[in-house]
Amino acid sequence: NIRVADAMSLDEFDAAVTAGAAAVERADADLLVVGEIGIGNTTAAAAVAAAVLGGEAAGWVGPGTGVVGAALARKCDVVQAALDRVGTVPPLEALRRLGGRELAAMAGAVAAARRRRLPVVLDGFIATAAVAPLAVARPGSLDHCIAGHCSAEPGHQRALETLGLDPLMRLDLRLGEGSGALVAVPIIRMAAAAVTDVATFEEWGLQQ
DSSP states (O other): OTTTSOSSOHHHHHHHHHHHHHHHHHOOOSOEEEOOOOSSHHHHHHHHHHHHHOOOGGGTOOOTTTOOHHHHHHHHHHHHHHHHHHOSOOHHHHHHHHSOHHHHHHHHHHHHHHHTTOOEEEOSHHHHHHHHHHHHHSTTTTTTEEEOOBOSOHHHHHHHHHHTOOOSOBOOOOOOTTHHHHHHHHHHHHHHHHHHTSOOHHHHTOOO
């Protein structure tokens, strides 16, 4: 319960970050797609985004899987209480105290991908909130990341704008599981092929 206690101990946080990094180190891949599966993690994502990027809970909390009315107000109150408890802390400490282990693992994976010069496609609000602490802690640390899409969650668009990430698509998805990012992969492959596989005017023997 992040209203009253930290989401992870230091050891748990280190283990989650290390697990995410290790998964990338094991992978034989030329592109990393980052997404998640879970229930309630838009709450943690909103808390991390607010703590790291600034603002009150109301500016970051959205319906997630579809909560409305009193339930949405309760969700906003929970996030604000967590923010009030934690106060102003360094970005990675905010991730430890407010984020779930899946968020920490995604942050570790994206950091490891940068070390390997591996491009990353981010999925929705949760994946974006997970890596926001990296960008704030070290500007430029998301230069290898592409926002696959902008979801229907209001905090996602705000996070993308704050981080300077321009999404490839706006599909208003609420699915998670990397689904929106996977839809973007063919576009990225096509763009890469246009650079590497399309003949130049000179190769075709054409006058410019």
